Amino acid sequence: MNLEAIHILALAPLIVVTLTAVAVMLAVSWRRHHFFNATLTVVGLNAALAATIYVRQEIPGSLAITDLLVMDQISLFGASAVLVATLGCATLLHAYLEGLQDNREEMYLMLLIGAAGALVLTGAQHMASFFVGLELMSVPLYGMIGYIVKDRRSLEASVKYLVLSATASAFLLFGMALIYAATGSMSFASLAGVEHSGLVAAGIAMILIAVAFKLSLVPFHLWTPDVYHGAPAPVGAFLATVSKIAVVVVLMRWWQAAELGADPVYTTLIAVLAAMSILGGNLLALMQNNLKRLLGYSSIAHFGFLLAALVAGNEFSQEAILIYLLTYMAATLSAFGVLTLMSSPYRGDDVQTLGDVRGLFWQRPFLAAVMTVSVLSLGGVPLTAGFIGKFYVIASSMRSELYWLVGVLVAGSAIGIYYYLRVMISMFLAVPGKRRLDAARDWGQRSGGVMTLALALFTLAVGLYPQPLIELLR
Amino acid sequence: MLLAWLILIPLIGGLLCWQSDRFGNLPPRWIALASMSLVMYLSLDLWASGNYSLATDVLAAPQWQMELQIPWIPAMGISIHLALDGLSLALIVLTGFIGLLSILCSWTEITRRTGFFHLNLLWILSGVIGVFLAVDLFLFFLFWEVMLVPMYFLIALWGHRASSGNSRISAATKFFIYTQASGLLMLLSILGLVFLNHDTTGILTFDYNDLRGVALPPRLEFTLMLGFFLAFAVKLPIPPLHGWLPDAHSQAPTAGSVDLAGLLLKTAGYGMLRFALPLFPNASQEFAPVAMWLGVFGIMYGAVQAFIQTDIKRMVAYTSISHMGYVLIGIYAGGALALQGAVMLMVAHGLSAAALFIMSGQLYERLHSREFSKMGGLWSRMPWLPPIGLFFAAASLGLPGTANFIGEFLVLAGAWNTAPTVVIVAAAGLVFASVYSLAMIHRSMFGPARSEEPIEGSSPRELAMLLTLVASIVYFGLYPQPVLDLAAGPMARLQQIYTPPAP
Numbered sequence: 001m002n003l004e005a006i007h008i009l010a011l012a013p014l015i016v017v018t019l020t021a022v023a024v025m026l027a028v029s030w031r032r033h034h035f036f037n038a039t040l041t042v043v044g045l046n047a048a049l050a051a052t053i054y055v056r057q058e059i060p061g062s063l064a065i066t067d068l069l070v071m072d073q074i075s076l077f078g079a080s081a082v083l084v085a086t087l088g089c090a091t092l093l094h095a096y097l098e099g100l101q102d103n104r105e106e107m108y109l110m111l112l113i114g115a116a117g118a119l120v121l122t123g124a125q126h127m128a129s130f131f132v133g134l135e136l137m138s139v140p141l142y143g144m145i146g147y148i149v150k151d152r153r154s155l156e157a158s159v160k161y162l163v164l165s166a167t168a169s170a171f172l173l174f175g176m177a178l179i180y181a182a183t184g185s186m187s188f189a190s191l192a193g194v195e196h197s198g199l200v201a202a203g204i205a206m207i208l209i210a211v212a213f214k215l216s217l218v219p220f221h222l223w224t225p226d227v228y229h230g231a232p233a234p235v236g237a238f239l240a241t242v243s244k245i246a247v248v249v250v251l252m253r254w255w256q257a258a259e260l261g262a263d264p265v266y267t268t269l270i271a272v273l274a275a276m277s278i279l280g281g282n283l284l285a286l287m288q289n290n291l292k293r294l295l296g297y298s299s300i301a302h303f304g305f306l307l308a309a310l311v312a313g314n315e316f317s318q319e320a321i322l323i324y325l326l327t328y329m330a331a332t333l334s335a336f337g338v339l340t341l342m343s344s345p346y347r348g349d350d351v352q353t354l355g356d357v358r359g360l361f362w363q364r365p366f367l368a369a370v371m372t373v374s375v376l377s378l379g380g381v382p383l384t385a386g387f388i389g390k391f392y393v394i395a396s397s398m399r400s401e402l403y404w405l406v407g408v409l410v411a412g413s414a415i416g417i418y419y420y421l422r423v424m425i426s427m428f429l430a431v432p433g434k435r436r437l438d439a440a441r442d443w444g445q446r447s448g449g450v451m452t453l454a455l456a457l458f459t460l461a462v463g464l465y466p467q468p469l470i471e472l473l474r
Numbered sequence: 475m476l477l478a479w480l481i482l483i484p485l486i487g488g489l490l491c492w493q494s495d496r497f498g499n500l501p502p503r504w505i506a507l508a509s510m511s512l513v514m515y516l517s518l519d520l521w522a523s524g525n526y527s528l529a530t531d532v533l534a535a536p537q538w539q540m541e542l543q544i545p546w547i548p549a550m551g552i553s554i555h556l557a558l559d560g561l562s563l564a565l566i567v568l569t570g571f572i573g574l575l576s577i578l579c580s581w582t583e584i585t586r587r588t589g590f591f592h593l594n595l596l597w598i599l600s601g602v603i604g605v606f607l608a609v610d611l612f613l614f615f616l617f618w619e620v621m622l623v624p625m626y627f628l629i630a631l632w633g634h635r636a637s638s639g640n641s642r643i644s645a646a647t648k649f650f651i652y653t654q655a656s657g658l659l660m661l662l663s664i665l666g667l668v669f670l671n672h673d674t675t676g677i678l679t680f681d682y683n684d685l686r687g688v689a690l691p692p693r694l695e696f697t698l699m700l701g702f703f704l705a706f707a708v709k710l711p712i713p714p715l716h717g718w719l720p721d722a723h724s725q726a727p728t729a730g731s732v733d734l735a736g737l738l739l740k741t742a743g744y745g746m747l748r749f750a751l752p753l754f755p756n757a758s759q760e761f762a763p764v765a766m767w768l769g770v771f772g773i774m775y776g777a778v779q780a781f782i783q784t785d786i787k788r789m790v791a792y793t794s795i796s797h798m799g800y801v802l803i804g805i806y807a808g809g810a811l812a813l814q815g816a817v818m819l820m821v822a823h824g825l826s827a828a829a830l831f832i833m834s835g836q837l838y839e840r841l842h843s844r845e846f847s848k849m850g851g852l853w854s855r856m857p858w859l860p861p862i863g864l865f866f867a868a869a870s871l872g873l874p875g876t877a878n879f880i881g882e883f884l885v886l887a888g889a890w891n892t893a894p895t896v897v898i899v900a901a902a903g904l905v906f907a908s909v910y911s912l913a914m915i916h917r918s919m920f921g922p923a924r925s926e927e928p929i930e931g932s933s934p935r936e937l938a939m940l941l942t943l944v945a946s947i948v949y950f951g952l953y954p955q956p957v958l959d960l961a962a963g964p965m966a967r968l969q970q971i972y973t974p975p976a977p
Contacts, residue, residue, distance in 0.1 A: 398665040398666060398669060413654070418647060467547050474549070
């Protein structure tokens with residue numbers, strides 16, 4: 001298959017991001033200038049986003065770019081979500097790194113490489129691109145998590161993520177090898193419609209395990225709280241949004257292309273993982289006083305919800321997954337955004353305990369309002385985007401008559417609301433003494449602040465009037 | 475558009491209150507008062523201009539006096555569909571009135587963060603009005619859930635520490651989780667119904683008008699009905715699902731308790747009348763005996779618990795459980811008389827419970843305690859409040875001449891044909907009601923005084939609130955026809971769909 005102009009065009013977002021990475025690398029070696037490099041990154045990401053929109057208009061339907069990648073509605077959706085989330089992280093990183101007394105510029109380089117890996121994942125339709133994308137995305141993350149090298153916890157988180165991520169990759173590779181041994185093909189679609197031998201089933205199970213590691217589903221979630229805790233807040237945001245969005249998109253494509261939903265064994269497996277994650281994540285978060293860990297546990301539960309929609313496999317499923325991903329991304333990113341705006345490596349530990357945000361509303365009402373909106377959205381309270389996502393997931397599970405799973409979803413939301421309320425109310429309580437950490441007075445005028453505010457507004461807007469978004473995703 | 479304004483006015487007023495906080499404590503109070511007065515005026519105007527008399531053939535007239543439908547999420551067949559009939563109007567007028575009272579009763583009680591307080595107060599009222607108007611099931615669920623958040627804030631931020639030492643935040647959380655979890659069960663039922671309709675007709679819709687006629691297989695109908703019933707049973711509340719209520723009431727600020735007892739409990743009764751019965755008539759009929767006996771249990775349990783409480787607000791909270799038992803019996807007994815009685819009792823209880831909570835609030839402001847042990851002999855120490863309290867206690871026990879009597883009498887008389895045994899046992903509950911009401915007065919007002927020191931009397935504002943309540947309870951007690959006329963149309967319609975079970 002030849003690569004023609006149209007294929008190059010379809011690859012434009014990926015190419016732009018890669019070129020930006022190269023440009024930033026050169027710029028860093030030329031001169032260390034924090035603002036310049038950050039701006040270069042943001043400009044590159046915006047260009048890639050514009051390219052995505054252009055590609056969406058130019059290329060209708062789906063377009064295969066060699067056997068490895070495909071450009072269609074889902075991958076374009078994934079690419080835009082990845083790029084928006086990366087942009088959010090980039091603005092947050094700029095606000096955060098201002099206070100770091102060390103080299104700051106390499107972070108953007110790793111951010112861009114990670115984003116490029118995520119873009120590959122969103123378009124992957126072949127085991128090779130799956131693996132390459134996943135590694136391209138994960139390897140920079142080791143560096144990003146451990147970026148504050150002088151902080152012992154950051155370093156520890158990095159090593160922990162490295163070891164477990166490598167384990168997951170091993171599982172992935174082994175699984176791929178088994179499938180290749182049995183079928184002689186690495187393409188996703190080659191599994192469709194054929195009788196699965198034991199070898200293939202084992203391979204699929206191993207790949208699912210690797211994916212479960214990346215999405216931190218129970219029982220593969222043990223790394224999550226520690227890594228979320230140790231990572232700098234904006235990197236935590238990247239981990240919680242970009243890396244998960246990309247993996248969900250690739251899982252969804254593989255699931256559809258290989259027609260795994262047709263086999264009750266795999267659906268049951270995923271359903272059980274989903275149920276365990278929803279209950280496990282929410283239960284573990286209940287007594288958590290550390291906000292970063294709490295967001296980690298909450299993400300476990302959220303991906304349980306998402307998988308429930310995947311299991312349902314009906315006309316609502318795809319819409320449900322995409323909407324849920326988007327609402328989760330907006331809420332998580334703005335929650336991390338608030339944490340970032342209040343902390344700086346210059347002033348010691350990040351803001352992360354409930355005590356740190358206590359009484360925030362009475363000092364920074366709008367910042368606290370942003371956090372309230374995102375927490376309520378994560379909790380799925382009506383009038384926020386999170387509710388629309390939750391509603392879609394529950395509706396699609398109801399549609400497929402998965403009653404026990406629906407029961408778990410309801411129980412999970414009821415448990416979850418407890419700790420979301422705890423976070424929310426602590427921001428409204430009276431402050432006992434003077435606050436140790438605080439956001440800058442002009443947080444609303446900085447790019448990170450604007451981004452956080454915009455995400456909160458998006459969350460509210462989707463909650464109030466979701467129709468345009470639904471149409472966009474159809 | 476008028477219907478949307480009923481919801482929007484408190485919503486916008488709340489935002490104004492929040493922002494006017496910076497000019498002091500008074501602007502938020504006046505803005506709140508002005509917005510609720512406007513709502514009250516609009517609803518009274520609707521009442522005066524609408525045709526709700528019994529004289530015409532109620533079934534021939536269109537069901538809705540007024541309707542508003544705006545597409546919202548056409549992808550899921552969801553629209554902003556508001557509609558008004560006599561039942562909703564009666565409860566909206568009640569909301570306007572109770573809303574005004576709850577703003578007035580916090581006039582001196584709330585001195586911290588007045589702006590944010592009134593934001594929450596008005597948003598609760600907005601959500602309650604939304605519940606009473608929504609006829610799209612998705613929209614109804616949305617309002618049902620959304621009013622929890624401001625209520626949560628109200629209890630958690632301005633609440634009192636309970637005598638038992640439980641924190642107000644845990645009370646608020648309990649309230650939220652109970653209602654949210656049961657609300658989700660209702661959502662499942664809604665979805666089940668919607669998809670069933672989709673399977674048979676091919677149309678995806680959440681509209682009440684379209685979903686009412688869906689033919690359901692009996693077992694499924696029963697399951698779906700249970701989802702609705704559980705959500706309403708938690709809010710009504712019916713023991714053993716009442717766990718949130720005493721804590722929420724005793725820890726909430728006065729305005730919160732007034733709204734909870736006066737309005738939020740009524741949303742459950744309204745939900746049964748509007749949704750549970752008409753959507754699932756056969757299953758409801760099958761379930762009616764159970765529901766009615768649950769009502770009887772609620773009456774007895776609430777009464778016994780009320781009697782043994784030492785905290786006056788907890789006690790009033792338990793009397794609410796007891797009274798709501800009668801409402802439940804009235805609703806499920808069916809029949810024009812019993813249904814009318816249920817509506818009347820909801821209105822009457824809204825007034826009398828609000829009055830008792832306002833009174834407890836005023837006592838608390840003076841004594842800084844809600845314990846009966848700190849009261850006693852108040853009759854000799856303060857003017858006005860004790861005799862008025864005695865009147866409200868009498869109203870609560872259903873003395874003839876008060877609106878509560880009309881409600882209870884109609885419920886019991888109306889239910890006699892369908893469930894005589896239930897009526898006999900429930901009527902015995904009236905005796906309990908006298909016991910606990912008089913005990914409350916006896917413990918707080920009579921007996922030896924704790925000290926000779928006189929207590930500050932009621933201010934004109936407090937007196938005006940209480941006397942207006944006295945007047946309205948007596949008025950509806952002597953001339954209940956306006957409320958009965960309002961409810962006549964919807965209840966006659968409901969009776970067409972829902973036939974009471976044979977005895």
